[in-house]
Amino acid sequence: MDKLIELKGIKKVYKVGKVEVHALRGIDLTVRKGEYIAIMGPSGSGKSTLMNIIGCLDTPTEGVYHLEGVPVHEMNDSQLAEIRNKKIGFVFQTFNLLPRANALHNVELPLIYAGVPASRRKKIAEHALEIVGLKDRKHHRPSELSGGQRQRVAIARALVNRPSLLLADEPTGNLDSKAGEEVMKIFEELYENGNTIILVTHEKYIADHARRIVHIRDGRIIDDTGVAS
Amino acid sequence: MKWLGAFITFWENFKIAFKSLAANKMRTSLTTLGIVIGVLTIVSVASIISGLNKGFAEQISNIGSNVLYINKYPWIIMDDWYKYKNRPDITLREASFIREHSKYAEAVAPTSGRRSIVKYKDKILEDIRVVGIVYEEKDVENFEIDEGRFFSPIEVSRKRSVAIIGYEIKERLFEDDDPIGKKILIGGQKFVVVGVRSKRGNIFGQSLDIDVYVPLGTLYSKFGHRRSVGIQVKVKDPSLMEEASEELRFWMRVARALKPTEPDNFSINRQETLLKTYRDLTRGLYTAAFGIGALSLIVGGIGIMNIMLVSVTERKREIGIRKAIGAKRSTIVLQFLIESSMLCGVGGLIAVILSFIVSMLIDKLTPFPATVPLWSVVGGVIFSSLIGVFFGLYPAAKASKLDPVESLRYE
Numbered sequence: 001m002d003k004l005i006e007l008k009g010i011k012k013v014y015k016v017g018k019v020e021v022h023a024l025r026g027i028d029l030t031v032r033k034g035e036y037i038a039i040m041g042p043s044g045s046g047k048s049t050l051m052n053i054i055g056c057l058d059t060p061t062e063g064v065y066h067l068e069g070v071p072v073h074e075m076n077d078s079q080l081a082e083i084r085n086k087k088i089g090f091v092f093q094t095f096n097l098l099p100r101a102n103a104l105h106n107v108e109l110p111l112i113y114a115g116v117p118a119s120r121r122k123k124i125a126e127h128a129l130e131i132v133g134l135k136d137r138k139h140h141r142p143s144e145l146s147g148g149q150r151q152r153v154a155i156a157r158a159l160v161n162r163p164s165l166l167l168a169d170e171p172t173g174n175l176d177s178k179a180g181e182e183v184m185k186i187f188e189e190l191y192e193n194g195n196t197i198i199l200v201t202h203e204k205y206i207a208d209h210a211r212r213i214v215h216i217r218d219g220r221i222i223d224d225t226g227v228a229s
Numbered sequence: 230m231k232w233l234g235a236f237i238t239f240w241e242n243f244k245i246a247f248k249s250l251a252a253n254k255m256r257t258s259l260t261t262l263g264i265v266i267g268v269l270t271i272v273s274v275a276s277i278i279s280g281l282n283k284g285f286a287e288q289i290s291n292i293g294s295n296v297l298y299i300n301k302y303p304w305i306i307m308d309d310w311y312k313y314k315n316r317p318d319i320t321l322r323e324a325s326f327i328r329e330h331s332k333y334a335e336a337v338a339p340t341s342g343r344r345s346i347v348k349y350k351d352k353i354l355e356d357i358r359v360v361g362i363v364y365e366e367k368d369v370e371n372f373e374i375d376e377g378r379f380f381s382p383i384e385v386s387r388k389r390s391v392a393i394i395g396y397e398i399k400e401r402l403f404e405d406d407d408p409i410g411k412k413i414l415i416g417g418q419k420f421v422v423v424g425v426r427s428k429r430g431n432i433f434g435q436s437l438d439i440d441v442y443v444p445l446g447t448l449y450s451k452f453g454h455r456r457s458v459g460i461q462v463k464v465k466d467p468s469l470m471e472e473a474s475e476e477l478r479f480w481m482r483v484a485r486a487l488k489p490t491e492p493d494n495f496s497i498n499r500q501e502t503l504l505k506t507y508r509d510l511t512r513g514l515y516t517a518a519f520g521i522g523a524l525s526l527i528v529g530g531i532g533i534m535n536i537m538l539v540s541v542t543e544r545k546r547e548i549g550i551r552k553a554i555g556a557k558r559s560t561i562v563l564q565f566l567i568e569s570s571m572l573c574g575v576g577g578l579i580a581v582i583l584s585f586i587v588s589m590l591i592d593k594l595t596p597f598p599a600t601v602p603l604w605s606v607v608g609g610v611i612f613s614s615l616i617g618v619f620f621g622l623y624p625a626a627k628a629s630k631l632d633p634v635e636s637l638r639y640e
Contacts, residue, residue, distance in 0.1 A: 057553060057633045078557045085555020096550045096637060100252055112241045113555040115234025157554065 003069070004164060004196055005031035005054060010063035012049050012219075023049040024060070025219035031198065033164070036191040038199040038210035046219040048169065051200045055088050055167045056080045068164060085113050089158025093170035095150045097142040097157075103129060104138040107157045114161060128156040132186055148179025155186055159195075166190065166197045172206055184209050238560055239567075246568035249540075257572065260536045263529030264576030264616065265583070268609045271522035272584035275605035277591060278515055283600065285507055287430070294500045295467040296369050297474055299327070299460040299481060303496040305506045316494045317485070318457035321445075326484045327460060333473035335465040336368035339458040341448060345416035347441055349402040357398070358440045359415055361448030369461040377409040377424030380444055384423075388446035392420040396428040397438035415441060418451050470499065526613070529576070530620035537569050537624035541631075548628050549636025558629040565628050569621025570614045577613030581606045 012024040023046045031037060041047040052058035053065065056072060059080075065072045067087060075083065089110075090096075097106045107125040116124070129135050132152035142150050151171060158166055168187070172180035188209065191197055199210055207213050215223035250257045298304075302313050324339035331337070342360045346353060364385045366372055372379065375396060384391050392413065399408050408422045420443060429437040445458075464473040474497050481495050541548070548561060556564075584601055591599040 052634050055553075057637075078559070081552065081555055081557040081560075084553060090553050092637070096546070096553070098547060098550060100248065109551070110554045112237065113551075113557075113560060115237045117233070117237060161555075 002033045003030055004033045004035075004067070005029065006064075006066040007054075008064040010050075010053060010060045010065065012046070012053065012058070013061045022219055024053070027063070027216075027219075027221060029214065029221065029224075031165075031196065033196055034191075034194055036187075036197045036199075036209075036211045038201060038207035038213045039216060040201060040204070040207045040213055041216040042202055045217045047200050047202075047216050049219075050216065051167060051169055051198070054165075054198065055090060056083045081113075085110055086161055087164045089155075089161070089163040089166045091151065091154050091158050091166065091168040091171045093173040095142070095147075095154045095174070097150060097153060099142055102139050102141050103134060103145065103153045103156075106142070106153055107160050110157060110161045125156070125160055128160045129153070131159065132156045146179065147175050148182055151175060151179070151183050152186065155183070155190075159190070164196060166195055167200075168197065169200045170202070171199070172201075172203075180206075239563065242560070242564045242567050243571075245564055246571050249544075249568060250571060256536060260532055261572055261576040261579065263532040264526065264573045264613050265529075265580045267522060267526030267529045267616075268577045268580030268613050269583050269587065270525055271519065271612075272581060272601065272605045272609045273587050273591075274515070274518040274522055276584060276588040276599045276601045278511070278518075279602045279605075280588075280592070280599035281511070289500050289503050293370055293463065295464050295470065296499070297462045297464060297470070297477055298498040299323075299462065299477060300496050300498055301457045301459075304498045304502060318455075319460060319495060321449075321458060323481065323484045324458060324460045327462065327477060327480055330480050330483075331462065331473075331476060333464050333466070333469060333476050334462045336365045336463040338363050338365040338369045338461045338463075339445060340366065340461060341445060341456050341458040343416075343448070343452055343456065345441075345452075346414075347398065347402070348414040349411065352402050354398065354401060354439075357415075359448065359452075360440050360442050361445035362442050363445050366442075366461075369463045373427035375425045375427040376407075377422070379424060385444040385446065388444060388450050390418065390420045390447060390451070391423045391444065393424040393426055393442040394422055395426050395436075395438040395440045397436050398441060399425045401439075415443065416452060470501070474499065526616055530573075530616045533569055533572055533617060534620040534624060536572075537565060537621055538627070540568075541565065541624050541628040544628075545631060545636045545639040548631050549633050549639065552631070552633040553637060561629040562625045565625035566618055566621045569624070570617030573617030573620075574610060574614040577610040580613070581609050584609070 007027050007029040010024055010027040011022070014021040014023055027050060039047050039050060049058065053060050056067075060073060063073065067083065072080070072083065084090075098109070101109075104122070104125055107128050108121050111121040111124060126135065126138065129138050132155050134149060134152050134156065137145060137149060142153070145153065166187075171183055171187075175183065184206065187197055187199070197210070199207065201207050213223075213225045214221055299319060301316050301319055306313065321339055324337060327334065328337040340360060340362050342358055344356050345359045346355050347357045348354075362380075364380060364382045367379055374393070376399075377393070379393070380391060383389075392415065394402070394408065394413075402408070402413065403411070408425060411422050412419050413422060414420070426438070426440075426442070449456075462473070462477060464470055477497055478493065481497075482493070485494065487494070551561065581601075584605075588599040588601045
């Protein structure tokens, strides 16, 4: 299998006033295409920082990051935006939908930034909503949807540009267990269809859905179950 | 395909900006108000100015541009009046002298006037300007006749009691009657109306059609000789006005036997003097008015900047989301710039519409003629949009520089 992500010696240091905070102290991680990985760790372990760096929202202080063989650590702001747009689909704990836009428009957003013409955009976005089972809710605003439905809209938005990687940060954190299970079922289907998924969570039963679990503590990987054979 | 993508990005940002402005109607309209006032000031001032200029141009078009006027006083006195008060009257003899000697002159026409009561049957008009003219008058100004005829040379030289009346005099004295051949009383003296001058119109609320014209000699013999005339000199070649003016000055000094050390005791006036003075007088006024307009636009612009900064802070999370799913810095800048320039552009548009109403009111309610010039309309909208871009730049840059990770955490 091809390497999708290759992290070598990733370090991240924040400066809070005069104090330096070492969020990541040297991460080496390789993710192959089609993997379903959970990154686990308590809060403050650096798992969110790691996810932000993998998702190109943040850049490492030190270290090398190749995404599909491309050296992401050397990229500028605008190139990173393009990577986020084309290669990565985000699913957040708080959904992060635009409150004034309806479901369809929220899903269309990445396509707008990719410069896709309106008619094709609508078709693709509708299809994505169909995949998450919300075709009949496309004209509803986030406030008119339940938490589970909102997260499914967010997943549709993450999928719409056919990204190489789906990044989910505590995707069930704000959902009740039933809605959470539904969301996890969608991830399972996506994985079976060949999508690469990285899940960040601190809950064991959520992490157990993944095929590989990476434990992180104090900015270091302390355990990696490795690629499931 | 690249330009198509750019167009889509632009259009989508346009829609986003529109929706976001529509979502905050109260805020949008209050913010726009500042710009509306600024643009309205500028466009209104421009419309008054253009009206004034037009009115002034019409006014002085009655003064021939190729005519020099030898008068006792300058038309415009910038220094002390008393310097001029002992000047001798300009005489008919001097007019003849000029006519005889000037090489630049094509026609020389002295003129004089007094104010009199004009009567026809039981109708009385008080304080009417009676202008004495010579036969050459029709050569130095555009003297069109509506009914009847101009004076004949003999009527002028024999000092006959004939009159040409202004259009409004005709309307007020004769109504629907034919005035030609009728006797009127000017200052108690009988005159026969031989012609009606064509309508000339209104300038600054002052009618040009309530004058009565009589032969200059008749004016002298009926109403006395002690009066100053003005000498109108039409110059053959309009490009030699300066030279002609110098020549007239020379002959006037000769006629009056002035010593080289003595200053001129007459004035040579021309249209250009008026134009120049008009421009000098109004320049400062216009600059001040535009300055005030520009100032209020800047105040409006600061309002825009302020509200855009608030908007950026409020929408930190939205910006974070947009960045996370692929909006580049430039896209975010574009979104906020479109929003601020739309805010201002709409303000400019409203102001232009209002300025039409304002200029109509000015035209109706004040003696100033006002028209909205097209350049001020186009300029108003474009300039206010530019204000939007300028004052939107800083908030837009601020928005685009937000760190996505931090923005997404913002509640």
